[in-house]
Amino acid sequence: MRSLSGAKTLDVMRVRQDFPVLARETRKGVPLVYLDSAATAQKPRTVIDAMTNFYETQNANIHRGIHRLAEEATEAHEAARKRVADFIGAASSREIIFTRNTTESINLVVFSWGRSNLHSGDCILLTEMEHHSNSVPWMLLAEELGLRLEFVPITGEGLLDLEAYARLLELEPRMVGFTHMSNVLGTINPVKKMTEMAHEAGALVLIDGAQSVPHFAVDISDVGADFMAFSAHKMCGPTGIGVLYGREALLESMPPFLGGGDMIKRVSLREFKANDPPYKFEAGTPAIAEAIGFGAAIDYLDELGMDAVHAHEQQLIGYALERLAEVPGLQQYGPDAEKRGGVVAFTFNGIHPHDLAQILDDVGVAVRAGHHCAMPLHESLSIPATTRASFYIYNTIEEIDALIGGLHKAKGVFG
Amino acid sequence: MYREIIIDHYKNPRMKGTLDPHDYSYEDDNPLCGDRIRIDVRVDDEGRISEAAFSGEGCAISMSSADMLTEAIIGKTLEEVKALDKAYILEMLGIELGAVRLKCALLSLKVLKAGVYGLETLEEELL
Numbered sequence: 001m002r003s004l005s006g007a008k009t010l011d012v013m014r015v016r017q018d019f020p021v022l023a024r025e026t027r028k029g030v031p032l033v034y035l036d037s038a039a040t041a042q043k044p045r046t047v048i049d050a051m052t053n054f055y056e057t058q059n060a061n062i063h064r065g066i067h068r069l070a071e072e073a074t075e076a077h078e079a080a081r082k083r084v085a086d087f088i089g090a091a092s093s094r095e096i097i098f099t100r101n102t103t104e105s106i107n108l109v110v111f112s113w114g115r116s117n118l119h120s121g122d123c124i125l126l127t128e129m130e131h132h133s134n135s136v137p138w139m140l141l142a143e144e145l146g147l148r149l150e151f152v153p154i155t156g157e158g159l160l161d162l163e164a165y166a167r168l169l170e171l172e173p174r175m176v177g178f179t180h181m182s183n184v185l186g187t188i189n190p191v192k193k194m195t196e197m198a199h200e201a202g203a204l205v206l207i208d209g210a211q212s213v214p215h216f217a218v219d220i221s222d223v224g225a226d227f228m229a230f231s232a233h234k235m236c237g238p239t240g241i242g243v244l245y246g247r248e249a250l251l252e253s254m255p256p257f258l259g260g261g262d263m264i265k266r267v268s269l270r271e272f273k274a275n276d277p278p279y280k281f282e283a284g285t286p287a288i289a290e291a292i293g294f295g296a297a298i299d300y301l302d303e304l305g306m307d308a309v310h311a312h313e314q315q316l317i318g319y320a321l322e323r324l325a326e327v328p329g330l331q332q333y334g335p336d337a338e339k340r341g342g343v344v345a346f347t348f349n350g351i352h353p354h355d356l357a358q359i360l361d362d363v364g365v366a367v368r369a370g371h372h373c374a375m376p377l378h379e380s381l382s383i384p385a386t387t388r389a390s391f392y393i394y395n396t397i398e399e400i401d402a403l404i405g406g407l408h409k410a411k412g413v414f415g
Numbered sequence: 416m417y418r419e420i421i422i423d424h425y426k427n428p429r430m431k432g433t434l435d436p437h438d439y440s441y442e443d444d445n446p447l448c449g450d451r452i453r454i455d456v457r458v459d460d461e462g463r464i465s466e467a468a469f470s471g472e473g474c475a476i477s478m479s480s481a482d483m484l485t486e487a488i489i490g491k492t493l494e495e496v497k498a499l500d501k502a503y504i505l506e507m508l509g510i511e512l513g514a515v516r517l518k519c520a521l522l523s524l525k526v527l528k529a530g531v532y533g534l535e536t537l538e539e540e541l542l
């Protein structure tokens with residue numbers, strides 16, 4: 001069901017019809033301009049319906065059930081897993097572990113693979129543009145085991161410094177973890193090349209795909225990474241479900257993450273035998289309706305075509321960067337449009353990002369203000385916080401104009 | 416939300432600065448948004464606040480609230496300061512605030528109380 005690359009363009013007005021929330025006003029007479037999809041994406045009707053339909057017609061716990069509903073629910077749940085595997089080009093559904101979100105997926109790698117494979121003095125190489133979810137779990141394990149954490153710096157342009165990366169690989173890190181796309185700078189990192197370099201240095205690779213998988217085609221077999229984490233809620237799916245992709249051989253060798261039901265084959269009073277992947281890592285009743293909603297989200301994106309999604313966002317970010325550059329006193333962070341996705345963080349005339357976001361909200365424009373869970377990155381930029389606008393399939397050029405209008409209004413208030 | 420009085424206190428703070436010496440001083444921040452406030456006070460023989468000043472950086476809500484608060488406490492006893500609460504701050508600002516911005520508005524009161532009583536008041540206790 002993959003679309004022919006480049007064959008489709010995205011009809012944004014039609015797409016907008018599919019998202020019920022986009023029809024609402026934020027207050028009377030003020031339409032919603034939702035520019036916060038990097039935090040979470042809106043949900044199309046098909047996703048909402050798929051979940052409602054599950055609850056109305058099939059709801060049952062999965063696995064082990066012999067009755068009709070349990071069978072249907074199990075099938076639907078596993079079909080969603082297969083959809084995810086196909087969508088990212090995984091070799092098999094066994095490589096797709098359902099978690100709660102990107103954060104939990106990364107924690108799974110850290111505490112299952114990390115705790116059983118790492119020793120005092122081992123090096124883990126991360127980057128300065130990581131979301132806290134790909135640094136704090138490593139800090140926790142570093143404290144426990146005495147690991148050495150190193151970070152690839154960023155250039156003035158907002159790219160990873162690949163020369164520094166090559167040098168840091170000489171420390172022979174056991175694992176290299178990096179985000180595919182920065183949620184602040186928008187930078188799209190050269191993950192295939194970085195993975196090759198890491199593998200040559202003998203390291204495994206964990207990719208944070210939270211901002212990439214929702215926005216452009218990612219073929220994990222082609223990238224070659226060992227692990228990749230992402231969240232359904234940033235790709236039109238529900239909250240409460242995410243994915244850890246892991247190479248099957250690695251997953252086989254890793255100990256379970258959480259213990260309980262479903263992750264076992266057999267249990268006696270004092271011992272258990274773990275189930276096979278991916279079930280080994282899925283303790284307890286999973287988010288069943290969410291998995292089904294996730295499957296519907298992938299169907300939706302596939303129908304649009306990920307190349308069309310990316311092309312649409314390229315158009316939006318190109319226009320946004322152009323318009324923002326015309327606003328006096330505005331400083332945006334991150335590289336040129338070709339090297340980034342649909343995210344732009346900025347500071348404006350010394351107006352505190354909270355005040356700016358509030359004034360934008362007055363005109364219906366929803367943006368995010370703060371450090372976007374990347375405090376070290378803001379520290380390296382020497383700013384406490386930024387305001388961030390982020391785009392998705394349903395955003396329009398006119399909405400970027402509304403953002404620019406809001407900025408002028410803020411200037412009027414604080415002038 | 417950005418009433419003229421708030422913008423005015425933000426742009427032209429009356430109470431900005433530090434007091435040296437002071438009887439009480441305390442600083443705290445809200446790392447989530449990078450707001451940081453320090454408040455210094457002097458107390459006279461009768462236990463009334465005779466001088467107050469604030470310093471730091473933050474959004475218009477946190478800064479104007481700090482300015483108005485340090486202005487308003489002049490002449491109050493420490494006991495009276497103890498009684499100040501969220502409702503007082505909101506009335507002073509004259510606006511309604513959601514949960515997120517409430518933190519900005521209450522930071523100065525939190526700092527003041529921590530300084531005067533030497534203990535951190537939890538957000539909830541101000542409510």
Ligand SMILES: Cc1ncc(COP(=O)(O)O)c(C=O)c1O
Pocket residue numbers: 038039101102103104131133134179181182183208210211231242373
């Ligand atoms: C790059 C990146 N990594 C990780 C996350 C964490 O995602 P989640 O909160 O769904 O675990 C986010 C989202 O905020 C992100 O943008």
